Amino acid sequence: MTFSRGVESSSQAVGQPGAAPSGGVTTVVVRRGRRRFEVLPYALVAPVMIFIIALALVPAVFTIVESFFTVNPLDPPTRFSGLANFVHIAHDKAVISSIGNTAFYMVVGVLLSTAMALAIAVVLQRPFRGRSLVIAVLILPWALPGVVEGILWTGIFDPNAGLINSLLTTLHLGGTGVLLGQSRLLTITLIELVQVWQITPLSVLLILATLQLIPDELYEAAEIDGCSPWRSFLAITFPLARPGIAVCMVQAVIATINIFDQPYILNGAADTGASLTMQTYFISFQNLDFGQGYALSLLITAVTLVISLGVVRAIYRKVEL
Structure with a gap:
């Protein structure tokens, strides 16, 4: 048959x-x-691919090419300049100053937001009454635009009627005066705390999603073996949560290196809190030197990519249960 x-x-x-x-x-x-060649799947994906190519790949290629040209409406025409834009940026005092600010934003922001996110995710790992409400309230800072958060915290940091000064006055501890713009360290610290308040909720969700994949049997076996909660965290929770921690650190790296809204709204154009992304804006739209703006944007992208890859290689580990 x-x-x-x-x-x-x-x-x-x-x-x-x-x-x-x-x-x-x-x-x-x-x-x-x-x-048979199926057309429908490709037809469904095509609009998204066109959207990505139009809004991501084409501008990226354009930025790479134009960074090697002098593009200035006040100095036409556009002409090839080689590495001149990069050399000029390397000698720009404002850019050099903002490199230190951005490095501080990144280090403090990544470490603090990751530590807080891991602690909060561990607390939310086990179901309890009202957990859904807590998570809903938790994501509100992340859902707000950076400009709105900057305006909100401007009122809190206000030296006259701000919440901090009012609280200190009520406790008879005296006012704090001007918080932003006077001390560089204090300024960038307060600005980064505002950003940490914004990016931590997303980090919590990323790590919490990873923790939900850990079987309860592992914790039960550890408890039977006499492991303390801290020992269970070190032996089970942290190793198995490393993929989520790596992703959350990468998104924190991207957010902190490209910080713009918070320092610009809270501190304006002052050098005490300016970031590299702010310098890109100033060079491109205030100085109208788009060639240097493209070059600085390209450098920021390259640095972000290298640091993100380094974080993934250092933190990420494949988990097999």
């Missing part, structure tokens, strides 16, 4: 038609027809 799929049966593979091979064994021949 012969069966075929997608094509007509072939009796030659089993001898004469209708006759079974010797020994009473029936041979089954399965033939697969050619796969």
Whole structure:
């Protein structure tokens, strides 16, 4: 007996038609027809791909090319300048100053937001009454635009009627005066605390999603073996949560290196809190030197990519349960 799929049966593979091979064994021949080219999946994905190419890839290529040209409406025409834009940026005092600010934003922001997110995610790992409400309230800072948060915290840091000064006055501890713009360290610290308040909720959700994949049996076995909660955290929770921690640190790196809204709204154009992204804005739209703006944007992108890859290699570990 012969069966075929997608094509007509072939009796030659089993001898004469209708006759079974010797020994009473029936041979089954399965033939697969050619796969038809399915257009629908590609048609559904095409709009998204076009959107990504138009808004991401094309501008990226344009930025790379234009960073090697002098693009200035006040100094036409556009002409090739080689590495001149990068050399000029390397000698720009404002850019050099903002490098230190951005490095501080990144280090403090990544470490603090990751530590807070891990602690909060561990607390939310076990179900309890009202957990859904807590998570909903938790994501509100992340859902707010950076400009709105900057305006909100401007009122809190206000030296006259701000919440901090009012609280200190109520406690008879005296006012704090001007918080932003006077001391560079204090300014960038307060600005980064505002950003940490914004990016931590997303980090919590990323780590919490990883913790939900850890089987309860592991914790039960650890408890039977006499492990303390801290020992269970070090031996089970942290190692198995490393993929989520790596992702959360990468998104924190991207957010902190490209910080713009918070320092610009809270501290304006002052050098005490300016970031590299702010310098890109100033060079491009205040100085109208788009060539240097493209070059600085390209450098920021390259640095972000290198640091993100370094974080992934250092933190990420494949988990197999």
